[in-house]
Amino acid sequence: MASSSGQGRASGSQRTPHLANDTEGENPPSNSDTVTTEEQGEGEHSASNQLDPNTLWFDNNKVTRSITECFKEHYVEPCRNWTETSQSTKDHWFNLFKRKYSWRSELDSQVRQGFQRKAAKRLKDMHHWVTSKRKGVRPIWMPEEIHQQLMQKTKEDEFKKKSEQAKKNKRGGSLEGVVEPGHCQGSISTAEYARRMAAKNGGVLPKAADIYLETHSKERQPGQGKQLIGSKSKQIMDNYNKKLDDYREKGVNKDPNEVYFETVGGRKKGLIPGLGTSGDLLYKKSSTRTSSSSSVYTPSMLSQLSTTVEQYQNN
Structure with a gap:
């Protein structure tokens, strides 16, 4: 059980032949956005650039960097986010992306959806990097006129208001006091962490x-092992371990993943x-676009397959 010192407790594991993303897009593209493998463009793609949810997908840092490169190759309007970006620019970025990767035709819709979700996040991050972290210094790949327009937008009252609110949200609603770290995984996605594990x-x-535990623990002092960071992480693991112990004491054999699901709501x-x-x-x-929140536990197909394989191996 997680102690007051922040020590975590392993919860078991599953064996699985594949690691896939059991995802469904929330914003299906229009028919005009659908891109097939026959339209992939110039030349053949290497096997290492074949997109597939089971191997190489949008949670991979390589794919994320490729999307960023698409922005740099064609940054022709001062867009702060995906909503402000014109459809022609979005299509051009995707055309650049499809020259770098290929995929099976049945994945057309998933690829476009995955690209749009990841691109929207990267564009927002890039805007913050250009306008805030670089303190007004223009990146070499950005046209000077576009950079000036982008910086001018940061002086607008509406932008300042939203920026101030975003800062407060990241700090728990206040700009005062010390903010505990949310995680310690750096720029590596949690899906990539899971694959490496x-x-x-x-x-x-x-x-x-x-x-x-892996993404919320770090070694504070050499030789003392990893400890959970922040009071919130410790509270979550304390609650999880308590629930797990309660079920075991009652003789209830509940999947640890379901216990975690209950713990975090x-x-x-x-x-x-x-x-x-x-x-x-x-x-x-959820298969419905309007239901992004749910309190009903349903394991992914991958998780169900893992459980079946694990049970077979233990028999």
Whole structure:
């Protein structure tokens, strides 16, 4: 059980032959956006650039960097976010992207959806990097006129208001006091962490609590082992371990992933709290676009397959 010192407890594991994203897009593209493998463009793509949810997908840092490169190759309007970006620019970015990667025709819709979701986040991050972190210094790839227009927008009252509110939200509603870190995984996605953990265990898919511990713990002092960061992380693991112990004392054999799901209150705004993109490896997403939150536990197909394989191996 997680102690007051912040020590976590492993929750078990599953063995699985594949690590896939059991995801469904929330914003289906229009017919004009659909791109097939026959339209992939110039030349053939190497096997290492074949997109597939089971191998290379949008939670991979390589794919994310490729999307950023598409922005740099064609940044022709001062867009602060995906909503402000013209459809022609979005289409051009995707055309650049499809020259770098290929995929099976049945994945057309999923690829476009995945690209749009990841591109929207990267564009927002890039705007913050250009206008805030670089303190007004123009990146070499951005046209001077576009940079000037982008910086001018940051002086607008509406932008300042939204920026101030965003800062407060990140700090729990106030700009005062010390803010505890939310995680310690750096720029690596939680899905990538889960895959690396599985690779180290010969294909064993980690439980939700194992992923949470890995991405919310760090070694504070040499030789003392990893400890959970922040009071919120400690509280979540304390509650999880208490629930797990209560079920065991009652003789209830409940899946640890379901216990974690109960602990964090289910899916919220499309994500499982504390798991980021790795949550879709373990939990099925709702098939309806309007239901991004859910308190009903449903394991993903990958998770169900993992359980079956694990039970077979243990018999």
